[in-house]
Amino acid sequence: MAAGVAAWLPFARAAAIGWMPVANCPMPLAPADKNKRQDELIILNVSGRRFQTWRTTLERYPDTLLGSTEKEFFFNEDTKEYFFDRDPEVFRCVLNFYRTGKLHYPRYECISAYDDELAFYGILPEIIGDCCYEEYKDRKRENAERLMDDNDSENNQESLPSLSFRQTMWRAFENPHTSTLALVFYYVTGFFIAVSVITNVVETVPCGTVPGNKELPCGERYAVAFFCLDTACVMIFTVEYLLRLFAAPSRYRFIRSVMSIIDVVAIMPYYIGLVMTDNEDVSGAFVTLRVFRVFRIFKFSRHSQGLRILGYTLKSCASELGFLLFSLTMAIIIFATVMFYAEKGSSASKFTSIPASFWYTIVTMTTLGYGDMVPKTIAGKIFGSICSLSGVLVIALPVPVIVSNFSRIYHQNQRADKRRAQKKARLARIRVAKTGSSNAYLHSKRNGLLNEALEMTGSPEDEHMTKTTSLIESQHHHLLHCLEKTTNHEFIDEQMFEQNCMESSMQNYPSTRSPSLSSHQGLTTSCCSRRSKKTTHLPNSNLPATRLRSMQELSTIHIQGSEQPSLTTSRSSLNLKADDGLRPNCKGSQITTAIISIPTPPALTPEGESRPPPCSPGPTTNIPPIGSNIVKVSAL
Amino acid sequence: MNLEGLEMIVVLFIIVAFVKALEQLGLLEVGNGDKIEDELEMTMVCHRPEGLEQLEAQTNFSKRELQVLYRGFKNECPSGVVNEETFKQIYSQFFPHGDASMYAHYLFNAFDTTQTGSVKFEDFVTALSILLRGTVHEKLRWTFNLYDINKDGYINKEEMIDIVKAIYDMMGKYTYPVLKDDTPRQHVDVFFQKMDKNKDGVVTLDEFLESCQEDDNIMRSLQLFENVM
Numbered sequence A: 001m002a003a004g005v006a007a008w009l010p011f012a013r014a015a016a017i018g019w020m021p022v023a024n025c026p027m028p029l030a031p032a033d034k035n036k037r038q039d040e041l042i043i044l045n046v047s048g049r050r051f052q053t054w055r056t057t058l059e060r061y062p063d064t065l066l067g068s069t070e071k072e073f074f075f076n077e078d079t080k081e082y083f084f085d086r087d088p089e090v091f092r093c094v095l096n097f098y099r100t101g102k103l104h105y106p107r108y109e110c111i112s113a114y115d116d117e118l119a120f121y122g123i124l125p126e127i128i129g130d131c132c133y134e135e136y137k138d139r140k141r142e143n144a145e146r147l148m149d150d151n152d153s154e155n156n157q158e159s160l161p162s163l164s165f166r167q168t169m170w171r172a173f174e175n176p177h178t179s180t181l182a183l184v185f186y187y188v189t190g191f192f193i194a195v196s197v198i199t200n201v202v203e204t205v206p207c208g209t210v211p212g213n214k215e216l217p218c219g220e221r222y223a224v225a226f227f228c229l230d231t232a233c234v235m236i237f238t239v240e241y242l243l244r245l246f247a248a249p250s251r252y253r254f255i256r257s258v259m260s261i262i263d264v265v266a267i268m269p270y271y272i273g274l275v276m277t278d279n280e281d282v283s284g285a286f287v288t289l290r291v292f293r294v295f296r297i298f299k300f301s302r303h304s305q306g307l308r309i310l311g312y313t314l315k316s317c318a319s320e321l322g323f324l325l326f327s328l329t330m331a332i333i334i335f336a337t338v339m340f341y342a343e344k345g346s347s348a349s350k351f352t353s354i355p356a357s358f359w360y361t362i363v364t365m366t367t368l369g370y371g372d373m374v375p376k377t378i379a380g381k382i383f384g385s386i387c388s389l390s391g392v393l394v395i396a397l398p399v400p401v402i403v404s405n406f407s408r409i410y411h412q413n414q415r416a417d418k419r420r421a422q423k424k425a426r427l428a429r430i431r432v433a434k435t436g437s438s439n440a441y442l443h444s445k446r447n448g449l450l451n452e453a454l455e456m457t458g459s460p461e462d463e464h465m466t467k468t469t470s471l472i473e474s475q476h477h478h479l480l481h482c483l484e485k486t487t488n489h490e491f492i493d494e495q496m497f498e499q500n501c502m503e504s505s506m507q508n509y510p511s512t513r514s515p516s517l518s519s520h521q522g523l524t525t526s527c528c529s530r531r532s533k534k535t536t537h538l539p540n541s542n543l544p545a546t547r548l549r550s551m552q553e554l555s556t557i558h559i560q561g562s563e564q565p566s567l568t569t570s571r572s573s574l575n576l577k578a579d580d581g582l583r584p585n586c587k588g589s590q591i592t593t594a595i596i597s598i599p600t601p602p603a604l605t606p607e608g609e610s611r612p613p614p615c616s617p618g619p620t621t622n623i624p625p626i627g628s629n630i631v632k633v634s635a636l
Numbered sequence B: 001m002n003l004e005g006l007e008m009i010v011v012l013f014i015i016v017a018f019v020k021a022l023e024q025l026g027l028l029e030v031g032n033g034d035k036i037e038d039e040l041e042m043t044m045v046c047h048r049p050e051g052l053e054q055l056e057a058q059t060n061f062s063k064r065e066l067q068v069l070y071r072g073f074k075n076e077c078p079s080g081v082v083n084e085e086t087f088k089q090i091y092s093q094f095f096p097h098g099d100a101s102m103y104a105h106y107l108f109n110a111f112d113t114t115q116t117g118s119v120k121f122e123d124f125v126t127a128l129s130i131l132l133r134g135t136v137h138e139k140l141r142w143t144f145n146l147y148d149i150n151k152d153g154y155i156n157k158e159e160m161i162d163i164v165k166a167i168y169d170m171m172g173k174y175t176y177p178v179l180k181d182d183t184p185r186q187h188v189d190v191f192f193q194k195m196d197k198n199k200d201g202v203v204t205l206d207e208f209l210e211s212c213q214e215d216d217n218i219m220r221s222l223q224l225f226e227n228v229m
Helices: A004-022 A070-072 A088-100 A110-122 A128-155 A167-175 A180-204 A221-247 A251-256 A258-275 A283-302 A305-316 A318-343 A355-366 A378-396 A398-457 A460-466 A471-487 A495-505 A517-524 A529-535 A545-561 A566-578 A586-598 A622-632 B006-024 B051-057 B065-076 B086-094 B100-113 B121-133 B137-147 B157-169 B183-195 B203-212 B214-224
Strands: A041-046 A049-054 A081-084 A206-210 A214-217 B082-083 B118-120 B154-158 B200-206
Touching: A004 A471, A004 B065, A004 B100, A004 B121, A004 B137, A004 B183, A004 B214, A041 A088, A049 A088, A049 A167, A070 A081, A088 A545, A088 B203, A110 A221, A128 A398, A167 A180, A167 A221, A167 B214, A180 A221, A180 A283, A180 B183, A214 A378, A221 A251, A221 A258, A221 A283, A283 A305, A305 A318, A318 A355, A318 A378, A318 B006, A355 A378, A378 A398, A378 B006, A378 B121, A398 A471, A471 B157, B051 B065, B065 B121, B065 B157, B082 B086, B100 B121, B100 B137, B100 B157, B118 B121, B121 B137, B137 B157, B137 B203, B137 B214, B154 B157, B154 B203, B157 B183, B203 B214
Parallel strands: A041 A081
Antiparallel strands: A041 A049, A206 A214, B082 B118, B154 B200
8 A cells, every 4th residue: 555545544444434324244343453552753863863753654664674563673772762773865765755655766876775775674676666767777787787797707717618619619709808819810810801801902903014005903913913812811711601600509590690691792702703714704793793802891890899889770770861861862853853844945954854863963962063964044053052952951950860869769779678678577566566465455354263263362472463464454454344244245366266266167166174185186187287296295184184284384375475376376275265264373484484394295206196195204305396486485 | 944834833833842841851840830838737726724723623533633634635635635536546545456436436526515526624524523423313414425426315226226336346356256247236125125114216314314223233333433543
C-alpha cells in the first residue's frame, strides 16, 4: 500500500458500514488496538543530524528497517533517540520516501554509496520514482560496465592455459595485444596492406619515357617487379584469411561477416586474373577487376577502431541519410525540369533534355558551379539563381541536423532498447509486489484461524506471535474479511481458483483429509513426469506426523517462493488445504531448520516413479531437483 | 524570353510545386501557422478548511483526531479537495483483488452532499463523524442515502442491484465459491424480502430503519467500527 493511503484506512473502514445492511452473515470481530498510543514524534539521529517525524509516517512501510521493529536495535536509551551511524545526506532521501511515498535519486550521489544505503534501510531500488529512475539505471549500468571492463583487463593479464590451440589463435587474431607473436602478425599484415595499396597507386604513375617517345605508367614499365609485389601481398592475405577461417569458432558466421567479405573481395581479382589469360575480349572485364583491388584499403578497418565506429554509425544513421538523399532528388528533379523548360527557347542550349539538366542542377545546388552548362535566357538565369540559393538550404541545413541527430539517436536507441528490456522486468517485479500484497491477506487469513483461537484462549506466551502483523495490516485484513462476509464468498488465489474450476469440470477430485498414497497416485497418473518427480518427495502415509508437518512447511515455502512453476504450487496448496490446522505460524528462522530435517527418498530416478520407495532418513545431499529450489527460497 | 502560353502555365505550375515542396520540407511557412501553445489552464483550486475549533464543534472528533485526519487528507490531496478520480484511486488501493471503482463512485456521491463534484475536508470529516461517532439512527440514514442513488427517497430494485453488483465487483475474479452472474440479483432478492415490509417494490427510509433495527446482526456490525480512530 502506498504511503499516504495508509492514513485513509479509517475512511475505508468507515465506508464499510455501507455493506452492513446487505450482508447476510455476521461480521468478524475487529482487531483491537492493544497499545493505543497517541501519535508521537520520534527523533532519528543520523551521524549527528537530527531528523524528526511521526511514528506513523515510518510505519507506513513495515517491511523496511525504519518501519519495523528492527529500528529498536538502534535505540539509544540515554538520549531516547534512534541513532544511525550512516550518511545523513542519503538519509534525507530515505526519509522523504516515507513522507511522500516517492523515492528520488540525487544526482550528485555516488551510485554504489546510494545502493549501500538503500540496502541498509531495506528499501528496494525498484521503487525509485519515474523521474529519477532512468538516471539511476544509467549510472548503475555505467558502473557495472566499468567494473566489467576492469575485470576484463585483469583477466587479460592472466594466462589461461586451458585454451586449445585453435582458441589461442583466434584470440591472437582478435586481440593483438595478447602475445608478441600476435602483435608481430598484426603489424606485418598492416605493412603489407599499405604496400599493396601504394603499389596500386604507384603503378599508374607515368614513369619516364621509353625510346619511342611514349609515356608509360610504371606498372607497365616494371611489370615483373609489380607483379612480384602483388603476388607477395596476395600470398600474405590468402594465408591470413585461411588461418582466420581455421581459427574461427563459428566458421559459417565468420564467412558471413563483413571483414571476411572484404578479405575475399581483396584477393579474388588476383586469382581471377591468374585464371584468365591475356585474352583481348575479356581485358575490359579484367580492368574492372583491378578496381576491386582498392578494397584492400578497407582491411585497415581491422586495425583502426575509428573506422569501425564510423561504419557502424553510418549504418545506424541510414534513415537520415536516406531522407537527405530523397529530398535532394526531389529538388534536383524539380529544378532540372524548370531549367529545361526555361532554356528550351534559347538556341544552342546545352539543356538538351531533363536528364541532361540534372548535371547542371547538381553542380549548382552543391555550389560547385563548373560552368560547363550555363543558362542563357532571363527566365533560366532567374531559376538558376533560385536553384543555387535553395541548394545551400537543402544541403547545408540537414547536414548538421543529421550529424547531431545520429549522435543523439544512436545513444537514444541504445538507451531505449535497454529501458524497454528493463521495463518489462521492472513491471514484472512491481506486479509480483502487488500480488504479494493481495497474497498477504490470503496468508493471514489462514493464520487468522489460528490467531483467533489463540486470542480466545488468551495464552500469554502466544500473544507475541499474533503481533507479527502490524495494526494497519490487521485492520486492512479485517476490512477484507468483512467484505467476504458481506458477499458470502471468499478470496482465494489464482491457482486454487483454476484448480476449483478444473475440479468442477473433472468431478473426480478425491477430497482427502489425510494425504494417502492412493490419492497421490491418482494424481500422478494424470501428471507429467516432472510433477511426479516432485510427488515422490511428498509424504506418504508411512511418515510420522512431525515429518508430515515439516513437509507441509516445505509446501508453504513453495508458496512463498512464488517463482515456482504453477504445478508445484497447486500441489502444495492442495496439501495446505487438507491440513490447515497442523501448520504452525512459521517464522523465517523456523523454516530453514525444517528444510534440513526433510527425509530424502533414496534412489530417485530422474523420470519419477509413481510409487515412491519407502522413505528412510537419508543425507540431505540427495535432493538435487528440489535442492536448488530450497536454496533459492531460503535466501529470502 | 519567348515563352508560349502553355509553357508559361507549366512554369507557373512548377513554381507552385516548388513552393509547396519547400513548405513540405518545413523551410517555408505559408498561411497562419497554428501556434499551439500549451495553455496549462491549471486553475489551482486550493481550499482551506474552516478553523479547528469550528470543526471540533460541528463533528464528534477531538482536536487531535482532526489533526491526524487532516494530515492524511492533505498528504493525498494537497489542493484541499478530492475529486472523483483521486477518490477512486485511493479506494482502489485497498482492494487490489477486484475493481472498486463503481462502489467508490457511489461512495463519492454519498460524501459529496452538495453535489459539486469535489469533496472538501469538511464534507469528508462530517461524513466520517456520522459513520464513526454517530448514533445508530444517523448511520442508518447515511447508509440509506448511499443506497439511494438518485436521491429520490426510495430504494428500488435496480438501485440495489447496482450497489450489490459494485460490492461484488470488489471481490474480483478469484473467489470461492465461484461468482455467478445472478449472484447479486439473488442477494438483492433476499435483501428486499427482508426490508420491503409492504411489498410495494421500493424501500422507504422508515421501512429501512425499522427492518435494520429488528436485525441483530446488522445492529452488532454497525458497532464494529466504533474505535477505528
